[in-house]
Amino acid sequence: MDWSLLGCGASGHVTFAPDEPALRDRLSTTAREGPAWRCLRCGTFVIGEPTASGPAASAPRVRRGDQVRSALILRIFAVERFLRALIVAALAIAVWRFSVSRLSLEQAYHQALPPLKTLLRDLGFSVDHSKLLGLLHEAFTANSRTLGFIAIGLGAYAVIEIIEGVGLWLLKRWGEYFAVIATSLGLPYEIYDLMNKVTVLRLVAFVINLGLVLYLVLAKRLFGVRGGKKAYEARLRSESILDAELAALAAEQEVAVEQEVAVEQEATAEAAAQGTPAPPPEPPGAAGPPWPDAEAPAAAAPTVPSAPGEAPAEPDTRATPSNPVTTVASDADEAGVPPLPRRHPTR
Secondary structure (H helix, E strand, O other): OOHHHHHHHHHOOOEEEEOOHHHHHHOEEEEOOEEEEEEOOOOOEEEOOOOEEEOHHHOOOOOOOHHHHHHHHHHHHHHHHHHHHHHHHHHHHHHHHHHHOHHHHHHHHHHHHHHHHHHHHHOOOOOOOOHHHHHHHHHHHOOHHHHHHHHHHHHHHHHHHHHHHHHHHOOOHHHHHHHHHHHHHHHHHHHHHHHHOOOHHHHHHHHHHHHHHHHHHHHOOHHHHHHHHHHHHHHHHHHOHHHHHHHHHHHHHHHHHHHHHHHHHHHHHHHHHHOOOOOOOOOOOOOOOOOOOOOOOOOOOOOOOOOOOOOOOOOOOOOOOOOHHHHHHHHHHHOOOOOOOOOOOOO
């Protein structure tokens, strides 16, 4: 059985339009009849306007699948608690009124007792061993103060049952804890009654209470059982359509980022493989003089060797813009330093 569809059939679909554009596109579609939105409970697309809208954080938390069945079971237990509280409250009111007007009720009882006994004998009942008449006789002989305490105790028990029923009906976690604690406190007394005498009513009540305690502890993971509250909430998130879509959207964005990084790395590797290596650095002074205003020295012309007995030939200065020897001599004259004597070649 699809409990999600059963829940939508009983309570209606729950659609939501988030403000986030990417998530909004994942939860909506366009049909011939108009826009349709995905139900957060059963997952089907429902044509029409969404039932709610806003940021994704404000989306309603919807129970799906087994959680719908669990909610139905808890509300059945809640109805049983309400009925029990109603019966106990009626009994408390009856005891209290009996304690107030016990004398008048006792007189009426004694006046109606003879015809009542006759009627019961005609119907085949044993009046002398009747438990109901014995309880009435003990009630008439009881103290009014004792009857008042009994009425107060019954009233308190009825209030506990009402609180327990409200918590279970509203599917609150505090109601589940309260139901487990309150029901567990009554189990020892029910076991004692069953040890004295087994009746159908006592046995049914004991089975219902024990089943409720075990179901709440195991299925709702109370008191840290099966991972406790964290495991229970993680299961709810895993079954949520909205949380599943958010996780899928985050995974897609992460994959897109990884692909972009991979493309950039591949482009960088291709550019490095196709490029030429950088030229080696030039030595100092190869690019020009070490100071900006200096001129580069002219290249010295080659010296032609002279024949024996002749003076050495002067270098040809036509190919060069200036004579370095003359330049050096003129610089020396300006500085006041006598020129060096010219050396003659040995013969």
